Amino acid sequence: MKKQYIFLTMAALAMAATACGKKPEADAAPGAAAAISGETVYNEKGCVTCHGAQGKGDGPVGAALKPKPRNFADAKWKNGTDLASVIKAIETGIAGSGMAPYKGVLSDEEIKAVAEHVRKLGGKN
Incomplete structure (x- = not known):
């Protein structure tokens, strides 16, 4: 049972690390002023896997972290x-x-958008 738990934990961490390292897709033309959604970045770039959908630190990978x-x-x-x-x-x-x-994984705009979203989740806005 312990080996299975360790395997599942390692698999979840590997999936989270893979999701976090993805580079943003260049859908918009250069110079396009598209608004970046902090919630979208939070969900698509892996933040949710540790911090959870509501930002309570209860994501599927977060349970294994110390x-x-x-x-x-x-x-x-x-x-x-x-x-x-x-x-x-x-x-x-x-x-x-x-x-x-x-830094270098997310653009400056994505980082700012995620920071604003995180503050909103915490009622800090």
Whole structure:
């Protein structure tokens, strides 16, 4: 039973890592002013796999992580709740946690959109 749990956990982590590393598709023409949805990026680029759909840290991969992913509904956040702090956490990751850096994986616009969405999930907007 323990081997099966370890296998399933590793498979889930591998799927999440694969989803996180995908480069954005270039559907829009260069210079097109398309609005980026933070919710869409959050769901499609893998944030949801750890943080969960409602940002409560209860995603399918998040259950296996130590420490658990951030529950955005918590009143205090270790790295700050203002937009600049959330952007920095997404760009650089958080040492000692499963939060990887996304600078270079997501565009600056995607990072800002996700940061705004995360703050909204936590009632910080």
